[in-house]
Amino acid sequence: MSKINVAILGATGMIGQRFVQMLEDHPYFEIEGLYASERSNGKRLSEVLKVRDHVYLDETLDREIETMDISKISKNCRIAFSGIPSDLAGPTETELAQAGVGVFTNAGSHRMDADVPILIPEVNPAHLDSVKDQKTFANGGFIVTNANCSSTGIAAPLAAMNDAFGLKQVFISTYQALSGAGYPGVPSLDAVGNVVPFIKGEEEKMESELAKMLGTYDNGAFNFAGFKVMANCARVPVIDGHLESLVIDMEAQPTLEELERCLVEYRGEPQKYNLPSAPEQPIIVRHEDNRPQPVFDAMAGKPARAKGMAVTVGRLRQSNGYYKMFAMSHNTLRGGAGGSVLNAELAKAKGLI
Template sequence: MDKIRVSLLGATGMVGQKMVRILADHPYIDLVKLSASQSRIGKEYGKTVNWIEQGPIPERYRNMALVSASPEDHRDVDYVLSALPPEAAEGIELKLIKRGINVISNASPFRMSEDVPLINPELNFNHLKILEDKETKYVKNPNCTSAIMAMPLSEILGIDYRRISIVSMQAISGAGYSGLPYMSIDDNIVPYIHGEEEKIPAEISKMYGSVENGKIKNRKMRVNVTSVRVPVKVGHMGVINIETDIDPDLEKLKQNMVNFAPLKGFHGLYTAPDHPLVVHEEEDRPQNALDTYNGMEVHVGRVSYRDGIIRMVVLGNNLVRGAAGITVLTMETMKQMNLI
């Protein structure tokens, strides 16, 4: 099998490091180039990265010289994977696309463009079909919280609900390695995260949208979000309340989540979990300390119904399901759909 040659923008950041680790032993995606900021170009990855991933830097990349983000340095790869911060991503990714270089990106610019698929593979891999006639392919992954909170909602949207309310409790790693001062979060909870309360409903509506005339039409949904930053390193948790006029069958709902496996028809999805939704019966689960290991699974617990409201607690690894892992799974899915 010919390997897919990829390069990685933002390779020294937290998401970039996670992607380096995931791709180090991938059977058919070959990470051949690493890119970082202008000041690091030409330096060896191992000597310039502040490596915070568990375990050592994969040997192959330790001495690899970093390249620029310029299209000239990425013309010989099949795809560029972007883990850039949003302020850098917009201009750099547009230059790559205009030069005919395919991009799969974690960054927020253009996520809501109707001709750019926003992919959470288990939920909307069919949206990738709008790329079939495009010579240059541009794909976005959702915001880390959107990606996690959207997963169990597929089992909710089939019932008669009125409104969905989410309170997200987001780990400090969601702000980047140096994104939040220690004195701001130590022994503290910050009840606001800029932009999150607007992004999450919009992105969930797009993920659950439909393809019409080669574009994505967002689904009309009533989703209210309150976003809170909490002093944990990894793992975004959400308390989801769904207002409904029906008396739901909770056991059937939970069993549907356990059986949720929309990608089972594909083969060769190296990053896909066997069970994307893990349902916990214990009253004190899920927990960040127990359930945010390096997996793509989304954990669901405390599923209950009272006074017209279905409640559940949802947790996922924001750096894996919410970022690096979802990028790799998107590429794997595209290959199985013959889009690569």
């Protein structure tokens, strides 16, 4: 089977380098080019490395970064994986889709567009149908987004509980890693030994994106889920992995055993199609009193290609009719590049590319 040519946009950034990690030896996709701004033109990947916990292939480290060139990308690539800033991503991704490229993006600019899905393959695979309604794009071009990194991590547990027991309200507090702010991100003097209880736009994004993701796509329109989401977001001095505290009000009152079973048995289309980057078990439940933790659980997920793609949940409790738990996921893998790669694998399985 010949591989599909793909471009990586923002290849010098936190998300872009996770794309390179996930795609350097991918069974379906071949990296055609690594693109960033003019500032990075001609540098080798080895000179601009940001990811420290992955050993890249020598030939990958030797590849040159090029200035982003929409006409070259649209001529040579069926897919662009995007990890560029939102203000630039809006027009760039539209232009690529108009030129016939399938865009899988981490940027926020198109997430709330009326015909663009925020796709999490386990949770809302039917939302991929909206791509066929993106009439402004030609020659097979389209845009598929994934959610912001804090919404992605809890989307699967919330979907599992919503399907089984009906969600009424969800109160969320986040403890978000520094890599979520991109590179170089939060100044070190603000971050070290500190917690910053503000991440611009994050709470609003969580409240709107979760409702879109957990809603339905019928007759050419997204119908938003009806449960309430209230979020407080904070940045903590952790490198990778967002921890989130959840207090949940549900229609039904399952026992904790029933709740745990619904989480650990949750599966979706990525597992059915056995997609290369799909975790065998998308939600892992831990029983230790002090888990999940970023240092132990950010890289959860099997097989090896799906490391960092599972969500870990722990400290399941019931109190005054509410359910309490912590959830944790890797923000630049499951919540970033890995999510987009899984979206593209699902799109291929469904014959869209």
